[in-house]
Amino acid sequence: MKDIFSIDNEYVAHTYGRFPVALVKGKGADIWDTEGKKYIDLGSGIAVNIFGIADDEWQAAVTEQLGKLQHTSNLYYTEPCAKLAELLCKRTSMKKVFYGNSGAEANECAIKAARLYSYNKYGEGRSTIITLKNSFHGRTITTLSATGQDVFHTKFGPFTEGFVYCEADNTEQLRQLVEENNCCAIMFEVVQGEGGVHVLSKEFVAEIAKLAKEKDLITIVDEVQTGNGRTGKLYGYMNYDIQPDVVTTAKGLGGGLPIGVCMLGEKMKDVFTPGTHGSTFGGNPVCCAGAYSILSRIDEKLMSEVAEKSAYIRSELEDATGVESVSGMGLMLGIETQRPAGDIIKDAMEQGVLVLSAKTKVRLLPPLNISMEDLKTAIAILKEVIAR
Ligand SMILES: *Cc1c(COP(=O)(O)O)cnc(C)c1O
Numbered sequence: 001m002k003d004i005f006s007i008d009n010e011y012v013a014h015t016y017g018r019f020p021v022a023l024v025k026g027k028g029a030d031i032w033d034t035e036g037k038k039y040i041d042l043g044s045g046i047a048v049n050i051f052g053i054a055d056d057e058w059q060a061a062v063t064e065q066l067g068k069l070q071h072t073s074n075l076y077y078t079e080p081c082a083k084l085a086e087l088l089c090k091r092t093s094m095k096k097v098f099y100g101n102s103g104a105e106a107n108e109c110a111i112k113a114a115r116l117y118s119y120n121k122y123g124e125g126r127s128t129i130i131t132l133k134n135s136f137h138g139r140t141i142t143t144l145s146a147t148g149q150d151v152f153h154t155k156f157g158p159f160t161e162g163f164v165y166c167e168a169d170n171t172e173q174l175r176q177l178v179e180e181n182n183c184c185a186i187m188f189e190v191v192q193g194e195g196g197v198h199v200l201s202k203e204f205v206a207e208i209a210k211l212a213k214e215k216d217l218i219t220i221v222d223e224v225q226t227g228n229g230r231t232g233k234l235y236g237y238m239n240y241d242i243q244p245d246v247v248t249t250a251k252g253l254g255g256g257l258p259i260g261v262c263m264l265g266e267k268m269k270d271v272f273t274p275g276t277h278g279s280t281f282g283g284n285p286v287c288c289a290g291a292y293s294i295l296s297r298i299d300e301k302l303m304s305e306v307a308e309k310s311a312y313i314r315s316e317l318e319d320a321t322g323v324e325s326v327s328g329m330g331l332m333l334g335i336e337t338q339r340p341a342g343d344i345i346k347d348a349m350e351q352g353v354l355v356l357s358a359k360t361k362v363r364l365l366p367p368l369n370i371s372m373e374d375l376k377t378a379i380a381i382l383k384e385v386i387a388r
Contacts, residue, residue: 004034019349026053029370029378031354039349040378042366043356047193047225047332050252050294052367058255058293065289072285074278080288087295091234094247094263098272099282103224103250104138106260109277110187110246111142113264114218115162117271118184121216128181129220132168132188134195134359137222146187149195168192168200171207178211185218185246186211190236193225196359197327197334202240209242218268220246224260225332228252229298229368232306232330239329255294259287298368306330306368309375313364316379321387327361331368334361337386347385353378362386 004022022034029052031039044050051058065080072078085097098109111129118126129146131137137146141160144152148165164181166174168188177183186208192198212219219242226236227249233239235247245268250260258281264271281287310330317335318326324336337344341357348355356363362382366375 019346021349028052028055029367029374037352039352039354040374040381041354042364042370042378042382043354044252044365044367045256046356047230047251047365048254049256049367050228050230051255051297051369053256055255055369057297058290061293062257062286062290065286069285071281073280074283078283078285078288080285080292081283084288084292084295087292088261088263091295092247092263093243094265095269096264098262098264098277099284099288100250100260100262100279101258101281101284101287102138102260103222103248104140104143104260105279105282106224106248106250106262107137107143107146107187107220107222108140109262110220110222110248111146111185112277113246113262113268113271114185114187114220116276117218117268120271122184126182126184127162128183129163129185129187130166130174130177130181130183130217131163131186132192133165134168134192134198135165135187135189135222136192136194137187138224168195168198169204171204174204174207174211178215178217183215183217185220187220187222189222189224189226190240191226191231191329191332193332193363194358196361197332197363199327199329200240205240205242212245218245220244220248223247223249224251225365226329228294229302229306230330230332230365232303232310234298234303236329253294254287254291257287257290259284259291302368309366309370309372312372312375313379316383317386320383323386328364331364331366333364334358335364335386336361339386339388344382344385347388348382351381351385353381353385355382 029041031041131146131148133148135148137143145160145163221237221244245265247263322338327334341362
C-alpha cells in the first residue's frame with residue numbers, strides 16, 4: 001500500500017508546503033502522528049481548536065446535532081442558527097449576524113456590507129476601503145486585494161479595485177488617505193496575525209474611530225484570528241476603546257468546524273435585504289451547534305487563565321537566550337528569534353512541539369485551555385531549541 005505522503009503528493013493540489021508528519025488523533029493539546037509520536041500543539045490548527053482536540057462538550061454538542069439535522073438550506077429556520085446569532089449579539093454589542101463558512105467569506109460579506117451602506121446613502125463611487133500594510137484578509141480575489149501585502153498582488157489579476165493601504169500606526173498617512181480617496185470604510189486587525197503578530201497602538205485605533213465618526217466611514221474589524229478569546233478578551237477590539245460597525249470572525253469560533261460570521265452593528269444592521277447576499281452552507285446547524293458550545297464557554301474564568309498563561313510564556317521567553325523580542329496579546333504571541341523561525345519550527349517538531357511562523361517570527365497560538373503542565377513542558381523545549 002502506498003503511504004499517505006505519496007498519495008497526498010500525487011493527488012492533492014500543491015498549494016501547501018506540508019511538514020513530513022501525518023496526524024491521526026489527539027486530546028486537548030496533545031496530538032499523535034502515524035508513528036505513534038506525541039506532540040504538544042502550540043498552534044491549534046492556526047487558532048482554530050480553541051479547546052484543543054476532541055473536547056468532550058464540543059463533541060457532544062456536535063454529535064447530538066449531527067444525529068438530528070445536518071443541513072437544511074437557508075430557506076428554513078433552525079434552532080442552532082438562531083441561538084448562535086443571539087449569543088453572538090448578546091456577548092458583543094452587534095445587532096445582526098451573517099453566516100458564511102470561512103474567514104475570507106466573512107470578510108467578503110463585510111466588504112459588500114460597507115459598500116452597500118455607502119451606495120444606499122451616498123450613491124455610486126464612494127467605495128474605497130482603507131486597509132493596512134501587512135494585513136491579511138483572505139485568499140479570494142477580493143480579500144487578496146484587501147490584503148496589504150504586495151506579494152499577494154501578482155499573477156491572479158485583474159484584482160478587485162477600491163483598496164488603498166495605510167502603514168499600521170501611521171495616523172498621518174491615515175488622515176491623508178481619507179482626504180485623498182472616496183472612502184466608505186476602514187478595515188483592520190487589532191493584532192496583525194499573518195503580518196507578524198503586530199499589535200496596533202491605542203492611538204492609531206482611536207484615530208481610526210475618530211475619522212470614521214467624522215466621515216461616516218464603516219469600521220470593519222477582522223477578528224478571524226484575534227476573535228473568540230484569543231487575545232484575552234472575547235473579541236480583540238474589546239482591548240480598545242472602540243465600537244466597530246462590522247466585526248468578522250471565523251477560525252476559533254467553530255472549535256474546528258468551518259464557520260465564518262460577519263456581525264453587523266447598529267448602523268449596519270438593516271443593510272442587507274433578501275437576495276443581496278447568501279451562502280448555501282452558511283448557518284449550517286452542526287457548525288452552529290459546535291460554535292454555540294465554544295462561545296458559551298469563553299467566560300471570565302477562561303480569560304483570566306489566558307492572561308496567566310500569556311504572562312507565563314512572556315516571562316519564560318522575554319529574556320531567554322536567542323530571543324530578540326516577544327509581541328502579541330493573550331495567547332497570540334510572536335517571538336523574534338536570532339535563529340531563523342523555520343529552523344526553530346523544525347527542531348521543535350523533532351522534540352515533539354508544534355509551533356507556527358508569522359513573517360520572521362515564531363508564532364504561538366495554543367489551545368486556550370492548554371494545561372499548565374503541557375505548556376511548561378512545551379515552553380521548556382522551545383526555549384532549548386531557540387537557544388541552540
Ligand atoms: C486566516 C485569516 C483569514 C482567512 O480565513 P480563511 O478561513 O482561511 O478564509 C482572514 N483574516 C485573518 C485575520 C486571518 O487570520
